[in-house]
Amino acid sequence: xxxxxxxxxxxxxxxxxxxxxxxxxxxxxxxxxxxxxxxxxxxxxxxxxxxxxxxxxxxxxxxxxxxxxxxxxxxxxxxxxxxxxxxxxxxxxxxxxxxxxxxxxxxxx
Amino acid sequence: xxxxxxxxxxxxxxxxxxxxxxxxxxxxxxxxxxxxxxxxxxxxxxxxxxxxxxxxxxxxxxxxxxxxxxxxxxxxxxxxxxxxxxxxxxxxxxxxxxxxxxxxxxxxxxxxxxxxxxxxxxxxxxxxxxxxxxxxxxxxxxxxxxxxxxxxxxxxxxxxxxxxxxxxxxxxxxxxxxxxxxxxxxxxxxxxxxxxxxxxxxxxxxxxxxxxxxxxxxxxxxxxxxxxxxxxxxxxxxxxxxxxxxxxxxxxxxxxxxxxxxxxxxxxxxxxxxxxxxxxxxxx
Numbered sequence: 370x371x372x373x374x375x376x377x378x379x380x381x382x383x384x385x386x387x388x389x390x391x392x393x394x395x396x397x398x399x400x401x402x403x404x405x406x407x408x409x410x411x412x413x414x415x416x417x418x419x420x421x422x423x424x425x426x427x428x429x430x431x432x433x434x435x436x437x438x439x440x441x442x443x444x445x446x447x448x449x450x451x452x453x454x455x456x457x458x459x460x461x462x463x464x465x466x467x468x469x470x471x472x473x474x475x476x477x478x
Numbered sequence: 479x480x481x482x483x484x485x486x487x488x489x490x491x492x493x494x495x496x497x498x499x500x501x502x503x504x505x506x507x508x509x510x511x512x513x514x515x516x517x518x519x520x521x522x523x524x525x526x527x528x529x530x531x532x533x534x535x536x537x538x539x540x541x542x543x544x545x546x547x548x549x550x551x552x553x554x555x556x557x558x559x560x561x562x563x564x565x566x567x568x569x570x571x572x573x574x575x576x577x578x579x580x581x582x583x584x585x586x587x588x589x590x591x592x593x594x595x596x597x598x599x600x601x602x603x604x605x606x607x608x609x610x611x612x613x614x615x616x617x618x619x620x621x622x623x624x625x626x627x628x629x630x631x632x633x634x635x636x637x638x639x640x641x642x643x644x645x646x647x648x649x650x651x652x653x654x655x656x657x658x659x660x661x662x663x664x665x666x667x668x669x670x671x672x673x674x675x676x677x678x679x680x681x682x683x684x685x686x687x688x689x690x691x692x693x694x695x696x697x698x699x700x701x702x703x704x705x706x707x708x709x710x711x712x713x714x715x716x717x718x719x720x721x722x723x724x725x726x727x728x729x730x731x732x733x734x735x736x737x738x739x740x741x742x743x744x745x746x747x748x749x750x751x752x753x754x755x756x757x758x759x760x761x762x
Contacts, residue, residue, distance in 0.1 A: 379552045397558045441711050
């Protein structure tokens with residue numbers, strides 16, 4: 370597992386039904402591109418977050434594939450319409466097989 | 479003739495926005511919607527001879543997009559390092575089996591510290607920076623290894639300590655036992671170095687608000703340190719910045735943590751007396 374990985378999410382605690390809210394997510398991660406070499410000239414193997422998803426009440430709403438040109442600590446911000454109260458589940462998939470999860474509840478009204 | 483006049487007018491139009499970009503703006507910095515930061519204020523009395531009557535945080539010299547990154551802690555990439563420092567604050571290290579938390583409890587006990595450092599340490603008989611104090615704690619109280627003076631662990635810890643004082647006015651003492659060191663720092667500030675023969679004052683006192691090639695010259699205030707720089711995607715310490723500046727004059731630099739840089743830090747910090755502690759700030 371890559372060191373110092375910590376997912377974080379900013380979601381409003383409550384919203385009006387049908388309101389569009391802004392959701393911010395960030396995961397601290399080195400995002401080693403696989404293009405760099407160490408002092409001895411050996412390629413440092415790629416180690417990045419390769420997929421990010423967001424589910425609302427079990428239904429997938431965002432699914433992103435990431436590649437090696439994405440910078441360290443990838444940040445995603447998106448808008449979402451909140452039809453009803455529920456849970457948002459965020460998942461990041463690491464090259465090394467690790468999966469990082471975070472979830473937030475949104476109340477309506 | 480008419481064509482020439484038009485070209486001249488067009489050239490003026492093109493030139494003007496570039497000039498205005500380099501000058502400090504009048505925006506207001508409020509962090510998380512409720513923490514007012516003083517980024518412009520009257521210069522302290524000791525700066526009377528410099529001709530600067532308003533001191534300004536480097537925040538004013540950055541583009542709107544960069545400025546915005548500092549207005550919300552979620553957007554501020556420096557806060558990632560603050561989180562990491564909380565982990566090392568609580569981590570037991572060294573032969574004494576202690577962590578920072580063993581003696582200092584919560585990081586909030588560091589409130590006010592960033593505003594008054596560098597500061598005279600009576601027991602040690604020297605001016606100490608926060609980094610020196612941290613390493614003193616690590617080696618003598620914890621029995622752990624000292625951190626690299628301008629390394630990542632130290633920068634993160636400085637950010638955690640700085641965040642506790644955010645919004646408080648910088649108030650570094652310049653008289654009493656620190657006077658000699660402060661004088662040395664002032665001397666260094668006005669000493670030209672390197673093949674380019676530049677002193678700190680050449681850029682940050684006489685030319686702030688102008689461009690130096692592609693970059694904007696600020697007043698060189700350090701109230702926002704440690705600073706997350708977009709160019710290297712990490713926290714930068716004051717001494718690392720000093721080193722970078724002196725290197726850019728094409729000189730051999732002093733070492734981070736050296737007596738010279740401690741003196742210079744004290745002097746430069748005192749030029750920001752009255753500005754709010756802002757670190758970790760975001761710059762480009």
